Amino acid sequence: MKLSLSHLAVLPLALAAKTCTDNGPQDPAPYKLTVTADSEPLAKLSEIFAAAGKNVSISDVLDSGNRDMTSSTPSIGNGNPVVHLAWNSGDVGTEKWLPQGITSSADGDASGKWEGRESWIVSWHQDDDSNARVSFIDRETNKYRHVYLVRPDDDSFGSVNVHAGGIAWYGPYLYIVDTGVGIRVFDLTNIWEVEIGDGLGKQSDGTYVAENYRYVLPQLHYYRFSSTDGSSFRHSYISLDRSDDPPTLMVGEYQTEDSTVDIRFVKYPLNPETSRLATDDEGVVGASEAYCSNFLRVQGAFALDGKIIISRSNGGSTGGDMFNWTPGSAATSHIGWFPPGNEDLSYNPVRKEWYTVTEHPGTRYIVGYDSF
Numbered sequence: 428m429k430l431s432l433s434h435l436a437v438l439p440l441a442l443a444a445k446t447c448t449d450n451g452p453q454d455p456a457p458y459k460l461t462v463t464a465d466s467e468p469l470a471k472l473s474e475i476f477a478a479a480g481k482n483v484s485i486s487d488v489l490d491s492g493n494r495d496m497t498s499s500t501p502s503i504g505n506g507n508p509v510v511h512l513a514w515n516s517g518d519v520g521t522e523k524w525l526p527q528g529i530t531s532s533a534d535g536d537a538s539g540k541w542e543g544r545e546s547w548i549v550s551w552h553q554d555d556d557s558n559a560r561v562s563f564i565d566r567e568t569n570k571y572r573h574v575y576l577v578r579p580d581d582d583s584f585g586s587v588n589v590h591a592g593g594i595a596w597y598g599p600y601l602y603i604v605d606t607g608v609g610i611r612v613f614d615l616t617n618i619w620e621v622e623i624g625d626g627l628g629k630q631s632d633g634t635y636v637a638e639n640y641r642y643v644l645p646q647l648h649y650y651r652f653s654s655t656d657g658s659s660f661r662h663s664y665i666s667l668d669r670s671d672d673p674p675t676l677m678v679g680e681y682q683t684e685d686s687t688v689d690i691r692f693v694k695y696p697l698n699p700e701t702s703r704l705a706t707d708d709e710g711v712v713g714a715s716e717a718y719c720s721n722f723l724r725v726q727g728a729f730a731l732d733g734k735i736i737i738s739r740s741n742g743g744s745t746g747g748d749m750f751n752w753t754p755g756s757a758a759t760s761h762i763g764w765f766p767p768g769n770e771d772l773s774y775n776p777v778r779k780e781w782y783t784v785t786e787h788p789g790t791r792y793i794v795g796y797d798s799f
């Protein structure tokens with residue numbers, strides 16, 4: 428049975444409390460995610476858009492790229508990026524949208540490519556978190572297109588009010604963290620072309636619009652966090668670890684102090700057959716690994732072969748720090764590794780590269796590295 432939201436709503440809300448007593452590996456048993464049923468409105472809308480010839484693929488979105496990223500080397504950051512791309516002038520400076528999460532086609536598929544192409548997806552939240560969007564970037568041409576995130580509702584759709592602090596692509600799904608809730612999942616086999624116009628959702632004339640964006644990506648379901656130790660969890664960033672068998676999604680917490688709150692990394696196993704998290708008959712997935720740490724201001728992390736690579740930000744004008752940590756041992760520090768505003772991380776096992784995005788207006792890049 429899949430739990431519906433109404434069942435979950437009667438559970439007591441957990442209060443934040445510090446559960447970590449030492450840093451390093453912890454018992455993962457307290458941490459669980461419970462999936463909601465797949466959206467029925469999504470299935471209904473899917474038929475409508477497919478019948479109208481407006482269900483498009485990721486390749487279609489890449490081919491429609493209407494903006495260009497340009498090669499530009501950040502002036503701050505000593506990590507020697509091998510990828511350094513700046514957004515176009517509108518996106519680099521806008522105060523309305525902030526880039527947060529990054530994932531690549533090497534997360535999506537073990538070959539490194541999706542529909543034969545290498546691409547990145549980057550998430551952005553609106554300044555007040557009232558809406559979110561993702562950019563699809565073609566790695567070969569550096570062209571990109573923004574796609575609006577929507578939540579299907581009846582025969583229409585509405586806003587996705589999420590901070591979108593981290594994203595991970597796995598198979599046909601885009602996993603997006605929702606800070607206090609858990610993980611939202613978007614269906615990459617349902618990208619819909621809408622009419623260009625103001626407003627969001629179905630209009631009185633029967634057409635669909637999305638704030639002048641050409642495409643929308645709908646939410647399929649979500650995983651709600653619960654714990655048996657009374658702790659809440661800040662789902663601040665997420666990454667895929669293909670070096671685990673089965674692969675896992677790792678989520679982690681951003682905190683600005685560690686005396687009263689936990690700073691944890693928790694992994695949940697995926698089911699490679701379905702590309703969904705490995706749930707039991709009740710729709711519950713138990714964590715497979717958990718780690719306590721004392722790294723402050725962590726904006727992103729990825730795990731590989733038992734190591735965790737960590738992205739710590741230091742404000743808008745100072746470069747961010749990278750830590751290479753094997754839980755149980757001391758971390759290696761790389762101070763000033765990133766340009767200012769480093770965020771979520773994503774590892775590419777095919778190219779042996781890893782990526783972040785930087786968030787502050789004027790200094791917004793995709794940067795990638797081939798060492799850590």
Ligand SMILES: *[C@@H]1O[C@H](CO)[C@@H](O)[C@H](O)[C@H]1NC(C)=O
Pocket residue numbers: 473474477482483484485615616617
């Ligand atoms: C929509 O397109 C995707 C490919 O991007 C495909 O997998 C899916 O089956 C299509 N949906 C429908 C209802 O035709």
